[in-house]
Amino acid sequence: MGSVDAVRARFAGAVERLAELEEQRREALRERLRSFAGLCGAERVLDVGTGAGALALAIAPLVREVVAVDIVPELLADAHRRAGDGTHVSFVEGDAKALDLDSESFDLVACTRTLHHVDAPELVVSELARVTRGGGRVLVVDQIAPADAERARELNRFERARDASHSRALSDTDLRRLLAANRLNLNRSEILSENRQLDPYLDLARCEGDAREHARSLAPARDSYVAEIGWYLLDKPTLGA
Numbered sequence: 001m002g003s004v005d006a007v008r009a010r011f012a013g014a015v016e017r018l019a020e021l022e023e024q025r026r027e028a029l030r031e032r033l034r035s036f037a038g039l040c041g042a043e044r045v046l047d048v049g050t051g052a053g054a055l056a057l058a059i060a061p062l063v064r065e066v067v068a069v070d071i072v073p074e075l076l077a078d079a080h081r082r083a084g085d086g087t088h089v090s091f092v093e094g095d096a097k098a099l100d101l102d103s104e105s106f107d108l109v110a111c112t113r114t115l116h117h118v119d120a121p122e123l124v125v126s127e128l129a130r131v132t133r134g135g136g137r138v139l140v141v142d143q144i145a146p147a148d149a150e151r152a153r154e155l156n157r158f159e160r161a162r163d164a165s166h167s168r169a170l171s172d173t174d175l176r177r178l179l180a181a182n183r184l185n186l187n188r189s190e191i192l193s194e195n196r197q198l199d200p201y202l203d204l205a206r207c208e209g210d211a212r213e214h215a216r217s218l219a220p221a222r223d224s225y226v227a228e229i230g231w232y233l234l235d236k237p238t239l240g241a
């Protein structure tokens, strides 16, 4: 299965569960964005890989306009329905690797928990950089793999066994290198620890039967483990700067 087919298969059947999680987490994410992203209120924001509208709906009251893109139409339709009509959030189907959006057209471009689902993250990061205006910012949030290559390989094996749409979590070093290669300058970063209970985490990906036992055999720990989530806020320089 190609990565886009795997993503559609994984997420089109999980709309209700993702919507529930989005609503539970919205307020905390809003507070986190308020403190981390340094918003002024006038921003036009793009949320790439919005899922159930996670960043889009959290950030909406803090900014001027939000466009939310995802490759799974079922998620977009549900997020749109829950956002209601007449808001300043619009939902658009599209591929993060080739966005059908004008260059330099957003003040803040965000991509949260999505890069690890894409087989060519370098294409996504170059698109994030392209659609951000000079002087604007990019926010990338994703699970970080250990710096040790063998441990990173093991983590990615487990994540792929749990969820076939997982492609590869990058290490902090690899992700920083990729962002820098797109001339994005690090403004601030933070690595947060997220405690993951194994069973609910397997449930979330609807990982059942033999696949569940296989994933369990590869898991970092029997009951729970700590995932590292990297937050990166980057400045796109103005032309000539």
Ligand SMILES: C[S@@+](CC[C@H](N)C(=O)[O-])C[C@H]1O[C@@H](n2cnc3c(N)ncnc32)[C@H](O)[C@@H]1O
Pocket: 007, 011, 048, 049, 050, 051, 052, 053, 054, 055, 069, 070, 071, 072, 075, 094, 095, 096, 097, 111, 112, 113, 114, 117, 118
């Ligand atoms: C783990 S979910 C994260 C959703 C949300 N951003 C969040 O933080 O909760 C990953 C999302 O990325 C989307 N996605 C994966 N590959 C994509 C691609 N090539 N283009 C657009 N969206 C993609 C999936 O459909 C899914 O909604």
